[in-house]
Amino acid sequence: MNELTIHLEPKSRTPMYEQIYLYIKKEIKEGKLATKSRLPSARSLASYLGVSRTTVDMAYMQLVSEGYIVSEPARGYFVAEISGLYHLDHLPKPAVPSKNKAKEEKPLVDFSPRGVDLRYFPYSTWRKLSKEILNLENGSLFKHGHPQGDSALRGTIASYLFESRGVYCEADQIVLGAGQEYLLLLLSQILNEKNGQAYRRIAMENPTYPQAYRVLRETGMEVAFVPMDARGMQAAELEKQPVNLAYVMPSHQFPTGIIMPISRRMELLAWADQAPERYLIEDDYDSEFRYVGKPIPALQGTGSHDKVIYFGTFSKSIAPAIRMAYMVLPRELLEIYQSKLGFYASTVSGLDQKLVNAFLEGGYYERHLNKMRAVYKAKHETLLNSLREQNLPVQILGERGGLHILLRMKNGMSESEAIACALQKGVRVYPISDYCMENQAVPWESTILLGYAALSETEIRKGVALLAEALK
């Protein structure tokens, strides 16, 4: 007891029990209270300190639960053996990361292919819907949701996909996820559960969507690149590969912009039909934005829809921060998912799901798409017209839809020269080689990519004028 000369401060904001606890902990850590030495009984310490018995009990319980002391029935409390050091007290407060990082100098016009135009985001609708949803004070909004996502939303998506994309599915085949990358991870596990051996390799286009390529590589899959011609992935070349999976973007290949005609689609579907293990993964990432006529129906609804795994997303068509993509599973894969992988909780925000469902059901999405199609179409025309007016020494490719185009150099400049010259004039354009995986696809050597979705028409005209100077 003589060792415990605790100085308590009754007026401190720290509760009495905590002062006792902190003091004893410090003594133990500094070795002043030796291992196995006995502490005063709670009753005697309480009387000595002039505090209630409960106060000392609480301090001792805390010390016991943190392992500093042990209670031996009928014998009392003893200092426990603690090895090593206890760092916490010596730690500095975490530093706030510096906000003054040197920024790269921003170009005047950035033709990034990643952006979307958020100036037309339906903020007031979003506010109205979120208010309505939160006013319902519906406990279900914050509960564990269905692993595949809200069933009302899946029903709405199924109808939308049927009407707008010709996708044939029922709501229970849809799995929502926080982004296409997560869904690809999930799909790779589903396929692995079906037959690990059969899905070690996958065929892809080249150039392709790098995120999908990297995710698939991370899951351990080997990627076989199948050459494309003007109609997309060549079915005859696909036949030569020992694969059971092919990842294609028939509506608007990224980044080439190739739209696969029905004949080639039929060939791919025929390939898939040849063996029970074969599947096509259809990435329909931006089919909403096509400016001439109706979009081509999805591959999934065209052939045997039990051979196509369909992927879509709201990232481009609503906003990137709404982390919501979906995949449509053929029945056989759905059963495997539900029986083996149903334990994965949904990754999609409950509030966002209700918002998107209200947005679709209320007809706002259709209106928003029509508006954005008109906005993007005008920008697309401005870009093409400016390129023609300025008479750039380039061939325009992939200009039939989507939110970017390709320019193939006709002035002898290499891709990197073109990009460097453009940057000197204050214009950022993007190399197609970023999308050519594993250094293949040499024919694309001298081609640059221009996204225009996030730019105004004035910026587009200015950017093209600067680019014309750069490429002279």
Added chain:
Amino acid sequence: MNELTIHLEPKSRTPMYEQIYLYIKKEIKEGKLATKSRLPSARSLASYLGVSRTTVDMAYMQLVSEGYIVSEPARGYFVAEISGLYHLDHLPKPAVPSKNKAKEEKPLVDFSPRGVDLRYFPYSTWRKLSKEILNLENGSLFKHGHPQGDSALRGTIASYLFESRGVYCEADQIVLGAGQEYLLLLLSQILNEKNGQAYRRIAMENPTYPQAYRVLRETGMEVAFVPMDARGMQAAELEKQPVNLAYVMPSHQFPTGIIMPISRRMELLAWADQAPERYLIEDDYDSEFRYVGKPIPALQGTGSHDKVIYFGTFSKSIAPAIRMAYMVLPRELLEIYQSKLGFYASTVSGLDQKLVNAFLEGGYYERHLNKMRAVYKAKHETLLNSLREQNLPVQILGERGGLHILLRMKNGMSESEAIACALQKGVRVYPISDYCMENQAVPWESTILLGYAALSETEIRKGVALLAEALK
């Protein structure tokens, strides 16, 4: 031309160009227009039909883009070769899933360990904050966010973790994800990039959190179960395993409720310090809910914090539908993540991130936690008191914190007998064997789990009374 007897309906809601397109598509698909046969020129068809040239052009462009016809320069349009069948037109409209599925009869009282009490969810705060955030009409809200999550939110979480859990980290070490399962998938890829061989096996407690076990198994890891004693995972047993990873829940082991004392924590940290590849994964899933004294600081802040990968979540402390968990990466793993896996876009909703940040920064989270701690503490006491009053033939385990307790049968009943008898009385309790992986951990044979978070105190008392009848 004589084959094309198109009947147009100018008053139809279907645009003229689409009527032409649909008609020709149908003729081709039915074989009435033979492969390679030539179509009338756009000019002559327009004149024949009495429509504008543009209308026919649009129809032809649509047919070309879908691959039904091909354009040969200076020669005209020809029917393309299409193999196989085109299903879309024959498809029924997707069926709406039946809502009349036979439901299991619901028990009177369900002691589910999964629930949380959403009656106290701060709806009005959530409404207020969401209104404020959406009123700012901030374009950044819907843009691509940082792959690791909003940096302001990460800064707030870093401070919170330091103050409340003694976790030592900077904001840039935090990775937000849509649930712990997703983050475990990501972590397994980070570790694989570091050293695939070293992380083929992982040590876990048994019983354990089944979701984590399943996710780790799906990534291809082997799991080595290390026996626990009353102080948690036995370091001496861990030493015997050829592993470099151990997954532990020191604050409140799920489902046993064991709180690991400081001495055992030190032993585990010493194990991790022995080899550069070794890491501890600390799952701190519900440390917010401890009813006696302060929670024990996290393992991460206790020892060498570069050896602990810390996991936390807002699922229990705010709401399950807010899909937001976080992991704190040691610097070495952070660098691997950023250089090799930074391409993964964030999986967390932009709106939810802003909401949670405002909730934490505004001091609402602290108040909410204090309220919920009081609510859950009262329920916890009601449960323990009822069990004592009703004098159930059980031993109570894991009652020092969390949102569930364990009951070990003392009446000779097996686990399944106890559960069946309880269900007959209208009470659902849960078997610990659901959490015992790979049929190990036999000593837990006759133990049931009671979660109480989602029940009212009245329901808890009623449930215990019914359980007492069932176990008699």
